[in-house]
Amino acid sequence: MRQQAYGYAAVTLFCLGIAPVAQAELKPISEETMGEVTGQAFMQIENIDGGVDGLQFTRMTLGMDVETRVNIDDVTAGEIDGGVDFAAQHVALGHIARNDGKQFNGRTYSAGDTVHFEAFKPYIELAEDPAEGKLSGFRMGFGQARGSVSSLTSSFSGDIGLKLDDGSGTIYDATLMDQNAQPTRRRASHIGIVDPAAAPADCTSGAATNCAPLTRLQSLIVGQEGTDGVTDFTNDFFIGFQREDVNWQSPDGANVISAEQGVFINLPTSMTVGMNQLITQGVQRLQTHRNDMGKQLF
Template sequence: MRQQAYGYAAVTLFCLGIAPVVQAELQPISDDTMGEVTGQAFMQVENIPGTNHEFTRMTLGVDVETRVNVDNIKVGETDQGIDFAAQHLALGHIARTDGVQFNGRSYSAGETVHFEAIKPYIELASDPTEGDRLSGFRMGFAQARGSVSSLTSSFSGNIGLKLDDGSGNVYDATLFDQNTVATDYRASHIGINDGTADCANGVNCAPLTQLQSLIVGEENTDGTTGFTSDFFIGFQREGVDWQSPDGSTVINAGQGVFINLPTSMTVNMNQLITQGVDRLQTHRQDMGTKLF
């Protein structure tokens, strides 16, 4: 991992922690006055024990609704390749037609469907056996829900997609490299890992560029999309077992960049190969389902 990544984390933490400096005389506050004050801390700091690492998580007590577009992004670039590379990355989208259903409500054409993020956090992992050396850090949300669109050429991490083989069998999607080797590091394809996949010939395998929009979240019993606590991007010097904010799961992230992208979607494998998953409308002017 490049040292710049840790520098970015330090700058972010510094910006979160700074406060204006003023000249003022501090006066004690009486118990009666304190009793009249109610509220919630803007930032919560937790120390979390782990098996191989110790963790410090800083959570902001804010909720965010956003729709944002990024033209080009590359993270974890070395001479050997790029951990994550995507063009036209977007969070959130715009309803293309009237009556679009999402998160339990209907949207009219042209209405913004925000990406929802509750309690963003930054978390540090340190190794107590090496003098609390920084082993990695990640940025995520206690709860997240919404669309993620991109034209991705290299992906490191996990995409929680399910794939239907057309015969009633549903599989957890597997990431592959161009040689059909299953990998969670700098993958370029996605498919079904049942021994028949052949990415070069489009057998149970498709380029990641075919997957232009995903819905991040968990499926509710009524078919709507609920929040997930496992959406994050991590930067690791070594393998780190990250715990979900609610403590329900542990996700192992390898060295380098790791993006955990949980989704409630199930996609037909043949459709993914031949047609792909259409891109949602991510710009105010609709440029079509195959924007790029």
């Protein structure tokens, strides 16, 4: 045993002794060998010209894909001047299928299956005014996003791409409004139809016309309309924080979305909901907890 110990010690000392003089040579590899190597940058940085606004944009995109289901108790953003730009309780991304055979995102799920919120290529984008050398705003979003968003929202700033059916088959773009049925994209509490061709909106409780509280809208499917009823990915889902009004470009450059000062959430959806349903029943909440607590959870 002692001889073995001496042997191990000798080998160890020998290795330690030659370590300081060990050498390695870097050799170039052929293009053919390089062609067999694949990879992807973890982060891509783009500088984008803002055009007529004179702003300069820098977008940092992460080369990663995320599938998640998450619950958040309370979210408050932009609390200033005696109000709040966005306030919601029981926020959830993704949900759980209640019944067998339910179809979401082009797939069929069984009861109890998790239906993830899919978020690909997350990014952070900065808008800078080069004349003043100040940050005009920044936003966080996804190159592609699709899935359910659930909440009990009392104040919303931004845009919700919902469509509403007035009951006669006429479809309108939903309008965010305050409790007095005045259209607004800042700190809205209600949603409905505001159009010269439609009946005037009235948000009076118990006698509402073309107006419903945002709390009636408990679950939405983020995405854009695809073929065969399948919801496709959208690249316009983001939350922005602006010191001044900013025109944000879609990641593919196809759209420009004007965001007002403060917090701005752009929530694209392919859903169409009946106005009367929204007033009387609302859009029921999807199952967002492992133990199902009901369709009108809060």
